[in-house]
Amino acid sequence: MIYFDNSATTAPDDSVLTSFIEVNKRFFANPASIHLAGKQAETLLEKSRAQILSILGVQDGQVIFTSGGTEANNLAVIGFARALRSRGNHLITTEIEHPSVLNAMAYLETQGFEVDYLTVDEQGMISTEELKNKLRAETVVVSIMHVNNEIGTIQPLAECARIIKKHSRALFHSDAVQSFGKLPVSLTGDGPDAITISAHKINGLKGSGLLAFRKGIPPQALNFGGGQEHGLRSGTVAVADAVAIAKAMRISSLDEEQQEFRQWRNRLIRFIEPFKDAVVLALDKAAPHIVTIAFYKIKGEVAVNFFQEKGIIISTSSACSSKSSAAGHVIEAIRLADKYKNGVIRVSFGKDNHEQHVAEFEQVFAQFMELLGRGND
Template structure:
C-alpha cells in the first residue's frame, strides 16, 4: 500500500513508539505527586517542555500540552480573547481556517466579541492589504493558519506579523499543524506570538497537541480542575505523550524532505497538466508536501475509492469534512467552477514516501482517467 494522506495523519515512527513504551514503564507516576516517582516524571515533563521551546526558538516561552490541535486552537482563540478583553473585543481571522478555529470564533461572537473574516483569492492567499484595512487599535487577537490543511496554501506569516505589530497591540496566533517540520516556523523574531502544533502530523502519536506562547503572554484557562499546566489546562498530564512529542519534533526537524517534496509536487503538477478535466488547486501557492486537485463532474469519493482499490491511499480535501458529502468551506471560498467542487482529492507526502510511490500513483491515475475516458494520457516515461 502506498500512503499519500499524510496531512490527515502520519505513521508513528519506530523511535517514537519505542520511546513511548519505555516512558510508560519508567515514568508512569503522576507528575504532580510529591514522592520521588512523581518528581522523576515531572523532571522528564519539564525537560520535554524545554526541548520543545528550544526547537521553537523561544527558551523563555511557555508550552501548554493538550489533547491535540483542536484543543490547542480552542485554548488559543478563547483563552487569548478573554485574557485581552480589557483592551478591546475586535478579532481577525480568515474564512479558510480549520473548523477548530472557526467554531471557536462563532462561540466568541455569541459572547459579544466582534470578528472580522478575511477573504482569499483563487490560490487561497489572504491579502495583506485587507488585513491592514481591517486591523484596528482595539484589535486584540489575529489568528491566521500557516499552511491550509485542504489545499496547502502557504500564508506569508512574517509579513502578516509585521502588519499586526505595526498597527495594533494584538496577539498573533498561527495554526501550524500542517507546517511544523516542513516549513520554517518559530516564536523567534517577527512572527507569531502563539503557535499550535499536533504530534500525529509529524510521525508522533494521536491525542497529543500543544500551544506554545512567547514569554509574558497572558492566557485564560478554558477548562477547570486541578490547575495543571500552570493553571491553563487542568487534568493529569501524560508524561510519556509529552516526552515522545518532543522526540517527534526533534526527529522531523533533523530530517528535511522539503527538496524531495517540492520535486514530487512539481512532477505531479506537470503530469496533471496532461489531462483536460483536472484542475490543480493552489498551484503556485501550495506547500511542498500538499497537492490538491479537482476532477470535472466526478466526485472525489469515487476517485479515493478507485485509488484505494489499486493500492494507493489519498483523501478528499480534508479528513475532517470528507464524510459530509458537501464541498468544504475552503473549496467554496476559493470560488472554483461548480463542476469541480465535488471532485477534490488531496495528495500529501510524508517521511516514508519515495519517488517510486509517485511513479506508482501516476500509473494508477492514468488508469483512472482511461477508465473514465477523460483527457489525454501520459506515456509514463
C-alpha cells in the same frame, strides 16, 4: 499499500513509540507528586518542554500540552480573547481556517466579540493589505493558519506578523499543524506570538498536541481542576505524551523532506497538466507536501475508491469534513467553478513515501482518466 493521506494523519515513528512505552514503564508517577518518583517524572516533563521551546527558537516561552490541535486552537482563540478583553473585543481570522478556529470564533461572537474574516483569492491566499485595513485599536487576537489543510496554501506569516505588530497590540496566533516539519516554524521575533502543533501530523501519537507562546499575558483557562500546566490545562499531565511529541518534533528532518516533497509535487504538477479535465489547486502557493486536484464533473469519492482498489490511499479533502458530500468551506472560499467542486482529492506526502510511490500514482491516475475517456491532450 501506498499511503498518500499524511495530512490527515501519519504513522507513528518507531522511536516515538519506543519513547512513549519506556516513559510509561519507568516514569509513570504523577509529576505533581512530591515523592522521588513524581519529581523524576516532573523533571522529564520539564525537559521535554524546554526541548520544544528550543526547537521553536526561544527560551523565554511557555508550552501547554493538550489533547491535540483542536484543543490547542480553542485554548488560543478563546483563551487569549478572554484574557485580553480589557483591551478590546475585536478578532480577525481567515475564512479558510480549520473548524477548531472558525467554530471558536463563532462561539466568541455569541459572547459579544466582533470577528472579521479575511477573504482569500483563488489560490487560498489572504491579502495582507486587507489584514492591515481590518486591524483596529481594539483588535486583541489575530489567528491565521500557516498552511491550509485542504489545499496547502502557505500564508505569509512573517509579513503578517510585521503588519500586526506595527498597527495593533493584537496577539498573533497561527495554527501550524500542517506546516511544522515541512516549513520553518518558530516563535522568534518575525513570527507569531503563539502556535499550535499536533503530534499525529508529524509521526507522533494521536491525542497529543500543544500550544506554545511567548512570555506575556497567558490565555485564560478553558477547564478547571487541580491547576496543572501553570493553571491553564488542569488534569494529570501525560508525561509520556509530552516526551513523545518532543521526540517527534526533534526527528522532523525539515530540509531533506521539504526538498524531496517539493520535487515530487512539481513532478505531479507537470504530469497532470496535459489532462484536460483535471486541475491542481493552489498551484503556485502550496506547501511541498500537499497536492490537491479537482476533476471536471467527477465526484472525488469515485477517484478515492478507484485509487484504493489499486492500493493507493488518498482523500477527498480534510479528514475532519471528508464524509460530507457538500463542497467544503475552503473550496467555496476559493470560488472554485461548480463543475469542479465535488471532484476534489488531496494527495499528501510523508516520510515513508518514496519516488517510486509517485511513479505508481501517476500510472493509476492515467488509468483512471483513460477509464473515464478523459486522456491527456
